[in-house]
Amino acid sequence: MTKAIIYKFGGASVKDAAAIKNLSGILFNRLRSPMVIVVSAIGKTTNALEEILRLKYEKEDFYSNFTILRKNHLAICEELFEDEDLVFGMVENVFLQLARALEGELTKDNYDQFYDQVVGFGELLSSKIIHAYLCLCQQYCIWQDARDFIRTDGNFRAAKVDWDQTAKLCHQKLVPVLKQLPVVTQGFVGSTQEGRSTTLGREGSDFTAAIFAKSLGAEAVTIWKDVPGVLNADPKRFEDTVKFDQLDYKEAAEMTFYGASVIHPRTIKPLANAKIPLYVKSFVEPDGKGTVIGDFGGSKVSFPTIVVKDRQVLVTFQVTDFTFINESHMHQVYAELDRLKLRANLIQSSAITISICTDREVFKLEQLLAEMKSVFHVRYNENLQLVTVKNYDEQTKKRFLDHREILLEQTTRSAFQMVCRMKKGAG
Numbered sequence: 001m002t003k004a005i006i007y008k009f010g011g012a013s014v015k016d017a018a019a020i021k022n023l024s025g026i027l028f029n030r031l032r033s034p035m036v037i038v039v040s041a042i043g044k045t046t047n048a049l050e051e052i053l054r055l056k057y058e059k060e061d062f063y064s065n066f067t068i069l070r071k072n073h074l075a076i077c078e079e080l081f082e083d084e085d086l087v088f089g090m091v092e093n094v095f096l097q098l099a100r101a102l103e104g105e106l107t108k109d110n111y112d113q114f115y116d117q118v119v120g121f122g123e124l125l126s127s128k129i130i131h132a133y134l135c136l137c138q139q140y141c142i143w144q145d146a147r148d149f150i151r152t153d154g155n156f157r158a159a160k161v162d163w164d165q166t167a168k169l170c171h172q173k174l175v176p177v178l179k180q181l182p183v184v185t186q187g188f189v190g191s192t193q194e195g196r197s198t199t200l201g202r203e204g205s206d207f208t209a210a211i212f213a214k215s216l217g218a219e220a221v222t223i224w225k226d227v228p229g230v231l232n233a234d235p236k237r238f239e240d241t242v243k244f245d246q247l248d249y250k251e252a253a254e255m256t257f258y259g260a261s262v263i264h265p266r267t268i269k270p271l272a273n274a275k276i277p278l279y280v281k282s283f284v285e286p287d288g289k290g291t292v293i294g295d296f297g298g299s300k301v302s303f304p305t306i307v308v309k310d311r312q313v314l315v316t317f318q319v320t321d322f323t324f325i326n327e328s329h330m331h332q333v334y335a336e337l338d339r340l341k342l343r344a345n346l347i348q349s350s351a352i353t354i355s356i357c358t359d360r361e362v363f364k365l366e367q368l369l370a371e372m373k374s375v376f377h378v379r380y381n382e383n384l385q386l387v388t389v390k391n392y393d394e395q396t397k398k399r400f401l402d403h404r405e406i407l408l409e410q411t412t413r414s415a416f417q418m419v420c421r422m423k424k425g426a427g
């Protein structure tokens with residue numbers, strides 16, 4: 001078999017009927033065999049499913065949210081298919097299964113596991129609808145359940161991939177299918193040995209594409225986005241962005257580490273190890289050059305790259321007994337973060353405090369505070385931003401400092417970071 005090509009279409013690229021038609025247009029002269037087409041849930045479906053779970057958890061009525069989601073999917077199908085198409089029954093059927101998955105008790109203790117049995121329905125729906133539409137357009141392909149190939153541990157909501165098993169399953173079960181026709185499958189999901197559904201973390205579909213690429217020894221991965229390629233800042237926030245034509249794996253990995261949302265942070269490593277190039281291209285201008293991420297000898301970027309992360313919490317642990325911060329305090333904080341699977345996006349210590357900046361996640365902050373209050377005096381601020389400027393210059397630094405109230409600042413040789421909030425009245 002020649003080497004496979006992996007395409008990944010994110011939520012925005014399949015957000016409505018027009019977007020799905022556009023996807024089919026992109027595939028028009030690009031569909032080939034072997035090819036794996038990985039799709040995310042339609043638009044903001046995953047958020048909608050999370051909201052349904054939240055309502056259920058709060059013992060509120062989630063029925064109307066469920067109905068809206070169902071109607072949205074059916075409305076998209078109405079634009080894509082004739083009335084009598086089998087797709088309608090299929091979508092209804094998936095919603096019945098979703099309703100069943102939402103039965104039973106949802107508690108703090110089973111939350112993550114329950115979540116993973118529910119949120120993957122977004123990808124199930126999108127992949128089935130897209131598959132049906134492509135076949136309708138005579139772009140013949142086969143629908144496959146990604147959970148049959150992506151084997152993970154039972155670390156729900158942040159499942160770790162069992163690379164050996166996944167490669168084995170891909171070779172045994174996916175390769176024979178790929179020899180026949182291109183495959184349409186879901187991003188974001190996997191399953192345990194026992195057949196429980198798992199997810200790879202929010203926005204994990206890019207990672208799915210990388211997992212398939214690595215496991216199949218693919219030729220290349222293309223992620224189709226609403227931006228022309230990888231830019232040095234988010235164009236939704238900044239006007240004067242610059243596109244990279246090419247980017248070294250290392251540079252791209254660092255950008256994602258700091259929170260650049262253009263690619264999921266776990267995507268680069270498997271591709272870099274297998275030296276598989278990653279193309280980031282625009283689904284609006286599919287013939288544009290985009291960005292290629294690859295092995296360019298560690299070449300560095302010469303201009304500033306800006307990454308802004310919202311919904312940050314800054315937690316400060318202060319010793320209570322006039323000792324100074326030592327390794328054991330550090331260890332206690334790290335151990336607790338590890339236990340809660342919370343990542344410190346930035347960490348700083350002083351004589352009597354340790355400060356960490358982390359994402360705001362349901363329950364976790366509360367658990368962290370509860371656990372640590374016997375050891376430290378804990379304070380925190382919410383609704384902050386973490387701004388990272390890689391390859392900073394004084395001018396770019398100043399641009400940020402002018403409009404923001406800084407709570408914490410850190411500078412290394414190559415990056416300038418600050419935890420901050422907008423000054424009142426600043427845009």
Ligand code: ASP
Pocket residue numbers: 010011040041046047122187188201202203204205206
């Ligand atoms: N649908 C999932 C999410 O929104 C996965 C993805 O889009 O990559 O997080």
Ligand code: MG
Pocket residue numbers: 010011012040041043046203
């Ligand atoms: Mg998404």
